[in-house]
Amino acid sequence: MSVHLAKGVRDYLPEQMRGRHAVMATVRAVFDRFGFEPLDTPAFERLDTLTGKYGDEGDKLMFRILQRGEGGEAGLADQALRYDLTVPLARFVAMHPELRLPFKRWQMAPVWRAERAQRGRFREFYQCDADIVGTTSPMADAECLAVASTAITELGFPDHVVRLNDRRILRAMARAVGAHDHELPLLIAVDKLDKIGRDGVSAEVRRLGLDDDAIARLWQILDVPRGHADTLDALAVHLDDEGRAGVDTLREVLRIAFALGVAPERLQVDPTLARGLDYYTGPVFETVLPGRNMGSVSGGGRYDGLVGMFCGRQIPCVGVSIGIERLLVLLEEEGRLEVASTAADVLVTVHDDDHRDAALAAVAALRAAGVRAEVFLDDKKLKAQLKYANARGYRWVAFVGPEEAAAGQVTLKDFAAGKQVTVPLHEAASVIGME
């Protein structure tokens, strides 16, 4: 007999779950304070809802689901597990014309991608998104930047940098170097700068047909020093009207983000930032943690065309996704996931069968008073019960022997302080709570 998980997925054990819950609660509280509303969508969508939105790679990596039970027959896979939370949101918005706009929603939920299995890459992982639907205002873009920056700060990473660019700048750059027919491959090459270096990018764009002159012009643009308004001024020189519209938008986004309290050193205009997904149309951004060997820990941008792919109306959207899986890895590696590491505060022991009911009454009273209390379930000697409490790391053990039972009392032993005290049952919770 053998037993396995499906390929590329994992169980989340209690200690991991406690960390996950803590991180999600922190992010959720930030989303709430920013006025985002919770929304959830089903795990699977119609196949035609998902395909054609992410590019070829995304279409290939979707998990397709067979119709009701039949299994195996060709052509019956007309549904697929969601690949991200953005396309389902766009589908939702298209289906709800009555929605009052702007609509700000958050969603934290798993998505599924049939990635080749490898260490640290999973086929099921959580996304954690905040999006604003129904306005082209750069205030919405800045709100998304700010909510991500605040959440990442409150998770313990104040030293992050949000890199910022605009798809219109990238498109204008492609035109400026004569690569308007190869815009997407050009952006993909530029996006890999961190991975393949300058020579790698130059080689890739040369394969797209760019000559030495064009490549030199490309680097002239990409080498503009990272910064704020100065960077935008330097970029504008090289770009056409559409590119300059992107520059103007970013100028506004920066100003608003600063007014919202995002510190200047947290923001950086970066013309090499492309972001992979097909559906972005305006500002794009991602958050990196300098000095840590980890990719971006949030990413997002404006996608004004996506809802229109589902209905006649064009409804502008902008959103951000916070990489809680990566942040969890960092917090765990750095020993900074501070959460209750035990299942309970106290183990109530069972003295013997005659005093079992008294022990049960004690555990019920402790629970009713809000204490996390466990009662020893098996018929074992007191020594084995103490060993269990110790192995589980419980701080407190409660005894209800013949004397305690007769007097309505309980003896509480504090492993941390090495002391014990006998008190009336109704005072037990406050003793445990007080220490």
Next chain:
Amino acid sequence: MSVHLAKGVRDYLPEQMRGRHAVMATVRAVFDRFGFEPLDTPAFERLDTLTGKYGDEGDKLMFRILQRGEGGEAGLADQALRYDLTVPLARFVAMHPELRLPFKRWQMAPVWRAERAQRGRFREFYQCDADIVGTTSPMADAECLAVASTAITELGFPDHVVRLNDRRILRAMARAVGAHDHELPLLIAVDKLDKIGRDGVSAEVRRLGLDDDAIARLWQILDVPRGHADTLDALAVHLDDEGRAGVDTLREVLRIAFALGVAPERLQVDPTLARGLDYYTGPVFETVLPGRNMGSVSGGGRYDGLVGMFCGRQIPCVGVSIGIERLLVLLEEEGRLEVASTAADVLVTVHDDDHRDAALAAVAALRAAGVRAEVFLDDKKLKAQLKYANARGYRWVAFVGPEEAAAGQVTLKDFAAGKQVTVPLHEAASVIGME
């Protein structure tokens, strides 16, 4: 262009999400107090992990998933979405021999079943389970009863009844009426008593080959008055050794549950209770709400053979599932889902472009002080901004005009009280919090 959800699934809108979060938080707090630990498992499992555990119906209703992207080709569906949370738990336990037992875990997560689409029945719904792994002690069964009873009480349904039976009693009953070869169909017929009535059950068991005598004997057993020890005494008379072992276990479970503080009127031994799932081996139970037109709102039982189907070791388990979807329907129908119904506490208006930064500083200060604050995103007149705040049902609106901006103040209008006040920015949060 048309846009649809997949068949039989639904979106969860913000108001529904707030209700769901509130209910889940209540249940989770109860699980925590009882010393259950959180665990999560992946949405999909290997097909061979899931099949053959739920009976034919379950196997038919599993959503099968195709391997990586290929789509359509026969025979490649080697994974399936989980059908419940119990079989994945058993698979997890089998894979983790190092687990310290007893292990008490809770899990709240969606499951998927390809049910025929009909009103009020969904193909994706949440299950909410607490299980105890690794002990045959009736204390574990009673803990599961008690945790469900406590959670259902705290959700606002103190007037519930937990019906209780034992699979061994049911099997002994089948033998007592000479139907040991038709045990499962007999139990299925008995389980339908509420739906098809006495005559319906009699007709069904007659089709299984029971004669008048056997049917009379069946009713003699099933008609034992519902109660506690008295019911068990009356049942014992009709049953063989295995049946009486079931009776003895239930006697213990009742005694322990009472000692844990479950009120006697909440518990009822009921020989007609069968529970459908194949894997139960000992006590089974479910919770009903008398006077409400809704099926059971929790169900569970002991399944000592399931882990052994995955590994050589037999590891006893007992668990309970709380029907939060049904409880949510009732709470909503009865207008008892009391949750914040707005996205934010306050809308910060934007006076004009010159004072936008001051408005943004105000919204940032309010959020930093823990207030749920939204800033108006579009470039519109004040009247439109007020209309938006009203339509969204926000109690407070904040203004930062030229005078407020110059003085570092903000004017807060309280729609509920019909008053307004101008205060320094750093006092704004406490005004909103105080009222």
